[in-house]
Amino acid sequence: MRVSVPATSANLGPGFDTLGLAIAMKNQVVIKPSKFHSVSLRGEGSNNPALKDNNMFISIFNDFYHNLTHKKRNFRFEFQNEVPLSRGLGSSSAVIVSAIASAYAIEGIKLEKQKLLNLALAYENHPDNITPAVMGGFNVATVQDNEVRFLNKSIPKVLKAVVVIPNRPISTQLSRKALPYKYSKEDVIYNISHSSLLTAAFMSENWDMLKCASQDMIHQKYRMKHMPELFDVQKTALSNGSLMSTLSGSGSTLFSVAYVDDSRKLEKALKQKFPHFKVFTCDFDNVGVRIDL
Numbered sequence: 001m002r003v004s005v006p007a008t009s010a011n012l013g014p015g016f017d018t019l020g021l022a023i024a025m026k027n028q029v030v031i032k033p034s035k036f037h038s039v040s041l042r043g044e045g046s047n048n049p050a051l052k053d054n055n056m057f058i059s060i061f062n063d064f065y066h067n068l069t070h071k072k073r074n075f076r077f078e079f080q081n082e083v084p085l086s087r088g089l090g091s092s093s094a095v096i097v098s099a100i101a102s103a104y105a106i107e108g109i110k111l112e113k114q115k116l117l118n119l120a121l122a123y124e125n126h127p128d129n130i131t132p133a134v135m136g137g138f139n140v141a142t143v144q145d146n147e148v149r150f151l152n153k154s155i156p157k158v159l160k161a162v163v164v165i166p167n168r169p170i171s172t173q174l175s176r177k178a179l180p181y182k183y184s185k186e187d188v189i190y191n192i193s194h195s196s197l198l199t200a201a202f203m204s205e206n207w208d209m210l211k212c213a214s215q216d217m218i219h220q221k222y223r224m225k226h227m228p229e230l231f232d233v234q235k236t237a238l239s240n241g242s243l244m245s246t247l248s249g250s251g252s253t254l255f256s257v258a259y260v261d262d263s264r265k266l267e268k269a270l271k272q273k274f275p276h277f278k279v280f281t282c283d284f285d286n287v288g289v290r291i292d293l
């Protein structure tokens with residue numbers, strides 16, 4: 001059985017803990033029944049011994065598998081990861097979503113996407129990464145009565161994602177601690193209005209509104225000051241054809257959206273100016289988590 005799940009970019013500027021979309025970079029795992037437990041790891045994280053010995057995917061998978069079947073069985077897990085760890089591209093939600101989906105699928109137990117979202121919430125209590133990881137596309141999501149409520153829209157092929165991935169990770173947990181405890185009424189109103197406008201822009205495919213609508217007052221500046229080069233990345237992107245350029249999740253990646261025709265020029269400008277960072281262009285993902293039995 002093969003399960004794949006896309007990377008995600010959360011917040012999209014003003015939509016803190018609310019907006020997110022899926023990018024066509026994926027983590028994939030092949031799981032086979034086996035006499036002994038074994039793990040192989042390729043791609044992102046493969047040089048991290050902790051991911052072999054104490055792997056979050058395997059512990060979530062085992063918990064669900066045991067609760068569902070009351071059986072103890074050994075498996076071989078073959079991971080092929082494209083999502084870098086702690087770079088704001090939703091590596092932890094990719095793991096949570098794919099581990100839960102795998103535990104159900106390997107026993108042939110049907111799991112609706114809505115239930116998968118609600119189960120994932122126990123591990124990541126903001127829905128802006130788990131929703132696009134499950135559904136693909138652009139998503140606006142909230143949590144009410146312990147359930148994820150969301151609306152979702154495919155992102156058309158005329159747009160590309162251009163990402164700048166710094167060589168330094170930022171842990172989501174620590175990055176959340178860097179935020180103020182209280183905000184002024186002006187900042188809150190600013191973010192509500194921009195986040196609403198950004199949602200309307202994605203839903204109505206009004207791409208020229210993205211630059212204005214993606215402005216934020218409540219998290220980016222506090223987080224980016226710990227890696228000040230990110231302000232320069234953002235400025236460079238916006239002056240080289242980017243339609244919007246925002247801190248991806250809690251960072252450290254800077255995420256931009258561009259028309260296909262502008263994306264090459266944008267990627268080139270970013271590569272030239274930030275040669276020590278990884279820069280690349282990719283499609284959006286409109287499918288979300290995928291299971292091939």
Ligand SMILES: Nc1ncnc2c1ncn2[C@@H]1O[C@H](COP(=O)(O)OP(=O)(O)O)[C@@H](O)[C@H]1O
Pocket residue numbers: 027044045051055056057081084085086087088089090091092093095170171172173249250251
């Ligand atoms: N491929 C993976 N396999 C196992 N655990 C992973 C993997 N990717 C991420 N993790 C776990 O998630 C943590 C990173 O979570 P977080 O700081 O929220 O980063 P991100 O912004 O990428 O979601 C890692 O320290 C690790 O525990």
Ligand SMILES: N[C@@H](CCOP(=O)(O)O)C(=O)O
Pocket residue numbers: 008010011016017018087088089090091092126128129172176248249250251
């Ligand atoms: N809304 C969250 C999103 C965290 O995303 P991640 O990809 O950095 O885990 C936040 O901004 O903290």
